[in-house]
Amino acid sequence: MTDLALPAAAPAAQTASPAASPRRRRRALAYLQAAPLALVFLVFLVVPLVLTGIVSLWEYNEYEIIPALTLQNYADVFDGCLSADLCTTVRTYLSTVKFVVLTLAITLPLGFAIAYFLAFHIRSGTVRMGLFLLCTIPFWTSNVIRMISWIPLLGRNGLVNDTLRTLGLIRAPIDGLLYSDFAVVLAFVHLDTVFMIVPIFNSLARIDRRLIEAARDGGASGAQILWNVILPLAKPGIAIGTIFVTTLVMGDFVTVGVMGGQQIASVGKVIQVQMSYLQFPAAAANAVVLLAAVLLMILGLTRMIDLRREL
Amino acid sequence: MDQPRGRAFYLLAAIFALYVLFLYGPTLTILALSFQGPSGGLTFPMNGVSTHWFAKLWEGVGVVDIWAALRRSLALGLVVMALTVGIAFYAGLAFRKGFRGSGLVFALAVSSLIVPSIVVSLGIGLEFRLLDDAVKALAAATGWGFLQDHGTLMGLYTSALGAHLTWTLPFGLLIMFAVFNRFDPAYEEAARDLGASGPQTLRHVVVPILAPALVGVALFGFTLSFDELARTSQAIGGRNTLPLELQGLTTTVTTPEIYALGTVTTAVSALVIGTALGLTLWLQKRRARRALTGL
Numbered sequence: 359m360t361d362l363a364l365p366a367a368a369p370a371a372q373t374a375s376p377a378a379s380p381r382r383r384r385r386a387l388a389y390l391q392a393a394p395l396a397l398v399f400l401v402f403l404v405v406p407l408v409l410t411g412i413v414s415l416w417e418y419n420e421y422e423i424i425p426a427l428t429l430q431n432y433a434d435v436f437d438g439c440l441s442a443d444l445c446t447t448v449r450t451y452l453s454t455v456k457f458v459v460l461t462l463a464i465t466l467p468l469g470f471a472i473a474y475f476l477a478f479h480i481r482s483g484t485v486r487m488g489l490f491l492l493c494t495i496p497f498w499t500s501n502v503i504r505m506i507s508w509i510p511l512l513g514r515n516g517l518v519n520d521t522l523r524t525l526g527l528i529r530a531p532i533d534g535l536l537y538s539d540f541a542v543v544l545a546f547v548h549l550d551t552v553f554m555i556v557p558i559f560n561s562l563a564r565i566d567r568r569l570i571e572a573a574r575d576g577g578a579s580g581a582q583i584l585w586n587v588i589l590p591l592a593k594p595g596i597a598i599g600t601i602f603v604t605t606l607v608m609g610d611f612v613t614v615g616v617m618g619g620q621q622i623a624s625v626g627k628v629i630q631v632q633m634s635y636l637q638f639p640a641a642a643a644n645a646v647v648l649l650a651a652v653l654l655m656i657l658g659l660t661r662m663i664d665l666r667r668e669l
Numbered sequence: 670m671d672q673p674r675g676r677a678f679y680l681l682a683a684i685f686a687l688y689v690l691f692l693y694g695p696t697l698t699i700l701a702l703s704f705q706g707p708s709g710g711l712t713f714p715m716n717g718v719s720t721h722w723f724a725k726l727w728e729g730v731g732v733v734d735i736w737a738a739l740r741r742s743l744a745l746g747l748v749v750m751a752l753t754v755g756i757a758f759y760a761g762l763a764f765r766k767g768f769r770g771s772g773l774v775f776a777l778a779v780s781s782l783i784v785p786s787i788v789v790s791l792g793i794g795l796e797f798r799l800l801d802d803a804v805k806a807l808a809a810a811t812g813w814g815f816l817q818d819h820g821t822l823m824g825l826y827t828s829a830l831g832a833h834l835t836w837t838l839p840f841g842l843l844i845m846f847a848v849f850n851r852f853d854p855a856y857e858e859a860a861r862d863l864g865a866s867g868p869q870t871l872r873h874v875v876v877p878i879l880a881p882a883l884v885g886v887a888l889f890g891f892t893l894s895f896d897e898l899a900r901t902s903q904a905i906g907g908r909n910t911l912p913l914e915l916q917g918l919t920t921t922v923t924t925p926e927i928y929a930l931g932t933v934t935t936a937v938s939a940l941v942i943g944t945a946l947g948l949t950l951w952l953q954k955r956r957a958r959r960a961l962t963g964l
Contacts, residue, residue, distance in 0.1 A: 384766055387867075392763035392774060394756045398838060399777040402831035406792025407784070413795055472688055475681035479674075489685070496692045498938040500896050502915040503931035507695035510702055510712045517698070517713055548691065580677065601783065609785020612898055616919055626787040626899070633903050638795055645788045652785055 407649075414642035423638050431643035450623045451651065457539075457614070457624075458607045458655075461546040465603055466596065468547070469554025473595070474588075476555075477562035490559075493552060505545050505616045512536040512544075537619030545617040550606055554599035561595025562588070601656050608652050625651075696935070703928035711925060722929040735914060735930065742911035743937070745825055745833065746895040752830075753837040753890030754883055760838075761845030762871075778839040786836070786899035793832050794903035797823040823906035832900040837890040844889065848882040877956065884949045888942055895938055 414431055417424040439445040444452070472493070480486045496504065511517045512535040519531040534540060565588065573583045611626030625648050632641035702709075706717025729735065764771055781789070801821050808816035822828070856878065860870040876883070898912040905913065911934065918927055 385768060388763040388766040388768040390763075391759040391766075392768060392771070395760035395763075395778070395838060395842070396770075396774050398756065398831065398834050399774070399781060402793055402835050403777060403781050403784070403789065406789065406796045409795050409799060410788065410792040413799075468684070468688065471681055471684050475685050479678050479681055492689055493692065496696055497896075498892060498942055499696055499931065499935040500912050500915060501898060502912055502919060503699070503934060504696060506919050506927065507699040507931065510698050511695055513712055515712045520713065548695070551688070605783050605785055609787045609899065611787055612916060616916070620920070626785065629787050629791060630902065633791060633794065638798070641791055642795065645791050648785060649788050652783070656783065 410642045410645050413639050414646045416639045418637060418639045431639045432647075434640060435643050435647055446623075447647075450625055450628060453623050454608060454625050457542060457546065458604055460539075460543045461550060461607050462600060462603055464543070464547045465551045465554045466600065469551050469599060470558055470592070470596070472551075473555050473559035473562055477559055493555065497552065501549060501612065502616065504548065505613060508541065508545065508548075508617070509536065512541060537617070537621065539618070539622070541617040542614055542622060545613050546603075546607055546610075549613065550603050553602040553606065557598035557602070558592055558595040561592045565591045597659055600659055604655055604659070605652055608655070609648065696931075699928040699931050700935070702925055703932040705925040705928070709925060711923065711928075722925045723933070725924070725926050726929045726933065735911070738909055738911045738914040739934070739937070741825055741908060742895055745829065745910060746891045746941075748826065748830065749833045749837055749894035750887045750890040752834060753841045754887050756834075757838060757841030757845050757886055758879075758883060760842055761849050764842075764846070765849050775842075778842050781835045782839045787902070789835055790832060790900045790903040793828050793900075794823075797821070797828045797904070797906075821906055823904070825905070825908060825910075828904040828906065829901050829910070832904040833894045833897055836897055836900055837893045840889050840893065841886045844882065844886050848879055852878065880952045880956075881949045884945050884952070888945050891941055891945075892938060895941075 413423065415427050415429070417426045417428045417430065435447050437445060437447075439448055476486055476489060480489065509516070513519070514531050514533060514536070516535070518535060519528075522528045523531065569587055569591075570583055573587045578586065609626050611624055611630045614622050614624040615627060625644065629641045629644045629648070632638075632644065702711070702713070702715070703722055704718050704720065705715055705722060706719045707721040709716035726735070760774075764775070801823070804816060804822070807813075852875075856874050857870050860874045865873065896912060897910075898916060901910055901913060909917075915927075915930070915934075918930070
């Protein structure tokens with residue numbers, strides 16, 4: 359269950375029987391079998407997104423949303439952005455992007471190192487499976503629980519502060535450990551590294567070992583092999599992991615809320631707050647902007663890596 | 670790859686070990702702290718060892734009915750699990766045969782992973798609100814009695830279920846792809862040559878061979894649903910699932926009771942997953958035994 363195949367590897371139609379009628383029946387059967395999946399995505403993804411786009415253009419007041427076209431919601435999102443100071447939206451996005459960059463800066467090398475270790479240094483398949491399971495077991499606990507489990511460690515009277523004080527390294531407890539940017543990034547690394555490990559591992563596992571042998575026979579050093587052979591071949595996995603982590607962090611409102619002590623702004627949080635005040639069109643406009651931002655980032659990533667060719 | 674372990678191995682092994690420690694450390698801390706004595710607080714040191722906070726938890730946490738929320742989450746998780754396995758399995762079969770529009774459906778599945786959860790959640794919330802409005806308008810226009818006391822269509826098994834499926838199905842589908850990639854069609858051909866019908870081949874050949882993978886999909890489906898928070902947040906209606914209640918509790922509960930709750934929920938998912946893994950092993954063993962005895 360750990361080695362997810364990349365989509366391009368999905369087998370297309372193959373051995374169709376020569377007779378025409380069974381083939382047609384077979385194709386009809388395929389539509390029937392795919393229908394539930396398509397239906398779920400239609401009803402719970404496509405229609406909702408289209409409606410979000412439409413409602414983002416509607417007017418609203420305190421009581422109801424009014425189906426009348428307006429661009430006011432978007433004007434509100436970017437209110438004041440043309441002046442010299444940074445507007446709230448831009449500041450919020452900057453803060454969110456900062457978390458994306460910091461989280462990526464840690465999860466990417468960490469995820470790669472772990473995936474590399476599992477793929478190249480563990481020789482037995484059973485051991486590899488066991489170690490993989492070891493990495494996924496913590497995910498059986500709820501996200502929220504895993505977040506609050508940092509409190510006894512990082513809190514003012516937490517384990518870290520206590521230890522440092524006992525060792526005489528600090529006098530007063532460090533306050534910034536919990537409910538801070540640091541805590542938010544720590545939680546993201548804690549929650550999301552696995553989304554980096556799995557796709558990178560998947561890419562590494564598909565590398566033909568003979569390529570590495572050939573590079574070694576050709577006189578390449580370990581570092582050269584890593585840089586010129588393994589890394590380029592691992593790019594699709596790296597791209598998929600990066601897209602995953604980016605999306606998770608961009609849209610997050612729970613981790614930032616809980617670990618930031620509800621003090622740090624994030625795009626997801628803005629949407630959630632607007633929903634709770636029943637300002638649906640405003641929330642929808644923010645959602646459209648967020649979606650556009652995420653898609654732009656992904657587009658940038660795929661440009662950089664040329665995912666299509668790699669797949 | 671048969672050289673002696675180099676420096677790189679030990680360095681990477683150390684990184685791996687530290688990562689595992691980092692993963693487990695916090696969870697183990699709250700596991701320990703949930704057994705805090707009655708006068709103990711949210712941090713170390715432990716003031717004695719007791720099951721006091723579990724007893725408190727049993728009595729209920731504040732105004733929130735945590736057990737009802739747990740039951741709801743479990744029930745929803747099991748329904749999501751069953752649907753994920755069924756839908757992903759048949760979709761996997763369909764993709765294997767190939768059909769027009771398969772690229773589009775696959776793109777939809779992938780975008781479901783890429784669209785931020787809060788956006789999906791908001792969209793589904795909006796959709797159901799608009800549906801409610803439509804029903805109300807219809808009720809006002811027609812005066813039909815059965816529409817008059819319509820509350821909301823939003824609920825655990827409508828909007829929340831859909832929201833969860835948008836998260837579990839893409840994973841299920843990807844696993845099915847991986848599985849079918851390694852599936853040897855010769856087994857099916859053999860069955861067909863022996864005169865088995867399509868459904869018979871599926872039931873007696875394909876499903877038994879894929880059983881462990883299907884259990885894997887089920888596990889994924891259940892865990893993803895049981896933990897899901899962001900996608901459910903705006904799409905759940907009146908009654909919350911456990912993660913949502915938990916999120917609310919993080920700001921109000923300041924006793925080890927919440928750690929006890931963490932321990933209990935972890936135990937529940939461990940139980941479900943342990944059962945499923947046990948089932949897989951049992952299936953594999955049974956298959957091996959049957960292969961040996963020729964049954």
